Amino acid sequence: MPLKVERKCTNYKNCSDKFTCPSTDFTKQYCSIYLARLEQMEVLLMDRIKQKWGNKYPVCKLHKLSEEQYTKCIVIGTLFKDQKLKPSVLKRIAEGNQLVPQPILTHFTDESDVLFMEDEVQRYQLSGIGNIDIKKLVTGISCALLGKDEGKGKFKVDEFIFANMRDQIERPVLTESLYVLFLSGINFVEHEKIALHLQLLTYWISGLLGNTDLISRVCRVVIAGNSIRNKPPKAKPTISLVSRTTESPETIEAVKNFDSFLLKMCQVIDIDIMPGEHDPSNHILPQRPIHFCMFPESSLYKSFNQVSNPYFCEVEGIKIIGTSGQPINDILRYSDITSNLEAMESCLIWNHLAPTAPDTLGCFPFYNKDPFILTQCPHVLFAGNQEQFGTKFVTGEDGQKICLISIPDFSKTFQGVLLNLKDLSCKSISFQTN
The missing domain is CATH 3.60.21.50 (Purple Acid Phosphatase; chain A, domain 2)
Known part of the structure; x- marks a missing residue:
């Protein structure tokens, strides 16, 4: 032509x-991705922290919160969204064996969704999140939160920042x-x-x-x-235990x-x-x-x-x-x-x-x-x-x-x-x- x-x-x-x-290398655990992500994003988030809050508040590791007992501090970590509607292998097995009928869903958010933050060692449930819209967030986001430790594994959030756009x-x-x-x-x-x-x-x-x-x-x-x-493509029914x-x-x-x-x-x-x-x-x-x-x-x-x-x-x-x-x-x-x-x-x-x-x-x-x-x-x-x-x-x-x-x-x-x-x-x- x-x-x-x-x-x-x-x-x-x-x-x-x-x-x-x-x-x-598939011998590594998938948690290493979150560790590598947090390590890289922490540098970017520290710059954002200095721009927004300067040196007004201390930056604390999640596992040190109960020891330091700050009235207000900044924590950095990865968000985890606990969703009861999220598909899982166990649910698929139950459905396959007709133990528990599972509804067909294409959207997995629910009012019962709970937000956590975790770092290399610790996980905290987030409370009092105010203007953070949980429904607009997903698991895997790195961010910095300003707030205080409420005890019993909960962190009360006052403000939050993301890494935002690069130069x-x-x-x-x-x-x-x-x-x-x-x-x-x-x-x-x-x-x-x-x-x-x-x-x-x-x-x-x-x-x-x-x-x-x-x-x-x-x-x-x-x-x-x-x-x-x-x-x-549509899967053909088979009695074989080997997926081929x-x-x-x-x-x-x-x-x-x-x-x-x-x-x-x-x-x-x-x-x-x-x-x-x-x-x-x-x-x-x-x-x-x-x-x-x-x-x-x-x-x-x-x-x-x-x-x-x-x-x-x-x-x-x-x-x-x-x-x-x-x-x-x-x-x-x-x-x-x-x-x-x-x-x-x-x-x-x-x-x-x-x-x-x-x-x-x-x-x-x-x-x-x-x-x-x-x-x-x-x-x-x-x-x-x-x-x-x-x-x-x-x-x-x-x-x-x-x-x-x-x-x-x-x-x-x-x-x-x-x-x-x-x-x-x-x-x-x-x-x-x-």
């Missing part, structure tokens, strides 16, 4: 090294509009349903439908996961069709392929790039890029980071946050891409550093496989300005998202054929 226009060239850098080489480099000034196209949830197992829409997409990106000035400024395509399927699954013919055919689609795209534009929750990649985060053997035709092109999930890159100096949607969807399940854009903003305030990992979201057992901690503030934060398109600008306390992007599921909406790098404005673009 020949390109009818000359496409603008851009400077690009993949900055996802910390996501592509996760630890493979942000000034956004480069571009003299002309340049665009990045975001897609997610293409779902090639339903190829017949999406074939015409994808054909329209390839015609559009190739400049065959006109509007060549705009098309020439689209410099990159990012596909944010669930390209093969957007939901798990083979790829279905429809999955193999979907991979072939995806490769054929990418072959057309790679001939005209640079394209980044992120794995998603239901793609043929490792299930736990961070997900490694999908293996090149899946793409015998398209992987021959230099414009074809397999990237990780989460994915962090720079395009013309604009820092872009995001996921295929699993962390955001998990936050929505375990809190009363109802907007995916609000969940993304919360991740910036908590300074963590996936706070619920490893409690309710699978991840590698890191024990030195937590790669999901944001070490710098991006200019763009995106999440794939969402119900609908959405965008929002958020501003930090130190003037950071971040564009949030909710990328809709393509197989349901037939929409992509076009980001203008010049001013970070976003708009949805439809590839509906009727």
Whole structure:
């Protein structure tokens, strides 16, 4: 498919090294993740403590509270949310043996949820939390609390602070509009349903439908996961005690069709392929790039890029980071946050891409550093496989300005998202054929 226009060239850098080489040592306990997270976040929280309270209050370890008996002090730790509706292995066993019927739930918050704080040694139940909305919090957030020990393992909270957004480099000034196209949830197992829409997409990106000035400024395509399927295949009943699954013919055919689609795209534009929750990649985060053997035709092109999930890159100096949607969807399940854009903003305030990992979201057992901690503030934060398109600008306390992007599921909406790098404005673009 020949390109009818000359496409603008851009400077690009993949900055996802910390996501592509996760630890493979599974002999460590998962508690080491929280210890590593707290160790890194404590440094950031101490800076925030000095900004907010100075040296007015002492900082005390949780296990020293009963000894020091401060009238008011600051403690630093990781929040744990005790939820009776949270799924557990024991509940699944009971359900499987028909001992106790379990209701089917997709949301796990309840009025009885209790908040705790823990550090390397001790756990305290939080009381009198005032303006802290428990329902908007999840397990795994690092924070600092001002209050006093009430005895009997309870800490009364007066005020609280999170790590908040990191420093942000000034956004480069571009003299002309340049665009990045975001897609997610293409779902090639339903190829017949999406074939015409994808054909329209390839015609559009190739400049065959006109509007060549705009098309020439689209410099990159990012596909944010669930390209093969957007939901798990139905499990077949078996009496075997050994869990063994083979790829279905429809999955193999979907991979072939995806490769054929990418072959057309790679001939005209640079394209980044992120794995998603239901793609043929490792299930736990961070997900490694999908293996090149899946793409015998398209992987021959230099414009074809397999990237990780989460994915962090720079395009013309604009820092872009995001996921295929699993962390955001998990936050929505375990809190009363109802907007995916609000969940993304919360991740910036908590300074963590996936706070619920490893409690309710699978991840590698890191024990030195937590790669999901944001070490710098991006200019763009995106999440794939969402119900609908959405965008929002958020501003930090130190003037950071971040564009949030909710990328809709393509197989349901037939929409992509076009980001203008010049001013970070976003708009949805439809590839509906009727």
